Amino acid sequence: MIDLRSDTVTRPTAAMREAMARAEVxxxxxxxxxxxERLERLIAEITGKAAALFVPSGTMGNQIALLCHTQRGDEVIIGEGAHCAFYESGAGAAWSGVQFEIAGRGGLFGPDELQEVIKPPYDYHPRPRVVALENTHNRAGGRVFPQRDVRAIAEVARAHGLVMHLDGARLWNASVATGLSVAQLCEPFDTVSICFSKGLGAPVGSALCGDAETIVRARRFRKMLGGGMRQIGVLAAGALYALEHHRARLAEDHAAARAIAEAIREVPGASVPEVETNIVQVDLPVAAGELVAAARxxxxxxxxxxxxxxRVVTHLDLPAARVAEAAAALAAATREVLTRGATPA
Incomplete structure (x- = not known):
């Protein structure tokens, strides 16, 4: 099987496993x-922040950031379909007691759309506190948040005393796609959550980065949430190996995604939005499950x-030699289900 469900399905390479086995803990x-400690120093340097904290998952990184920045009843402004509201099991409400306000549509938004949803400071409104962006945006199809918009959004946020948080789970992909360094992409934000287990192919882990005081508080919240692990150097070594060996090859994933998208676009009736990074979206006039089954x-x-x-996601476990095979199989599966005709979604 060629598994393109997510870039989380990758397995550690033999060299990564060896690095993990040899880790000093x-x-x-x-x-x-x-x-x-070495990993945290390195990722703080890469993101341009003062400090970093290794956490088991991006969900924990995002939720610790909300705990650090908010009080119960506060409001977090996000783009439509943001991971911290859509894929984190209601944790924002459960742990921080926050509610979410959506700016714009489609996942990305601009400074004017942010301004429209910032509530005035009346007692009967929730208090806006955080603007949380996702880059790249998963549900928007791996779209890159334009840095010009990010900076303009940050100016509006600062004018209203709001904190900026970045869910940068796939920020590595955004860096490759734009040519901007990770530190440049992180500069407008107070805190950044960044993942090692997606595009970089480590088996576990993310990091939360920010100023030193915030990361001291974050360490306590990590312990509270059950993330105070012990000999985590075994996991950190996998992330270090990924940082050192797998970043440069991300452009290959983007090229593979474009090749797959081009093949599916040849099928009449299939709609494939522009591919910016490693995620391909296929919009159909039939139930998605039909194509999932036909592809399998x-x-x-x-x-x-x-x-x-x-959704189709390319990653380092898709060899270049099998990209054409995957593209042909998905195009054939799409043609099959569309030839059958529409079925209820």
Missing amino acids: GDDVYGEDPTA SRGVLVGASGARRV
């Missing part, structure tokens, strides 16, 4: 794991991301 809750029968795993939308 200690008890991180006591602050004694040298490999975790041809040896390719993909996932439904809506009633009539299928």
Whole structure:
């Protein structure tokens, strides 16, 4: 099977496993794991922030950021379909007691759309506190948040005393697509959550980055949420290996995604939006499950991301030699289901 359901399905390479096996470790809750400390110093440097904290997942990184920045009853302004509201099990409401306000449509928005949803400081309104952007935006199809818009949004946010948080789970892809460094992309934000287990192919882990005071508070929240792990150098070593060896090849994933998109676009009736990074969206006039099943029968795993939308994600476990095979199989599967005619979604 060629598994293109997500870039989280990758497996550690033999060299990564060896690096993990050789990792020097200690008890991180006591602050004694040298490999975790090395990773945190490196990712802080890469993001241009003062400090960083290794966390088990991007969800925990985002939710710790909300805990650091908000009080119960506060409001977090997001783009439509943002991960921190759509894919994190209601954690913002459960742990921080916040509610979410959507700016714009389609995941991305601009400064004017932000301005429209910022509530005035009346007692009967929730208090706007955080603007949280996602780059690249998953449900928008891996779209890159234009840095010009990010900076303009940050100016509006600062004028209203709002904190800026970045869900940068796939920020590596945005950096490759734009040619901007990760630090440049992170500069307008107070905190950044960034992932090692998606495009970079590490088995586990994300980091939350920010100023030193925030990360001290974040470490306590991590412990509260059950993320105070012990000899985490084994996991940190996988992330370090990924940072050192897998960043440069991300352009290959983007090229593979474009090749797959081009093949599916040849099928009449299939709509494939522009591909900016490693995510391909296929919009159909039939139920998404039809294409998922047809693709599986041809040896390719993909996932439904809506009633009539299928998501295809390229990653380092898709060899260049098999890109054409995957593209042909998905095009054939799409042609099959569209030839059958529409079925209820």
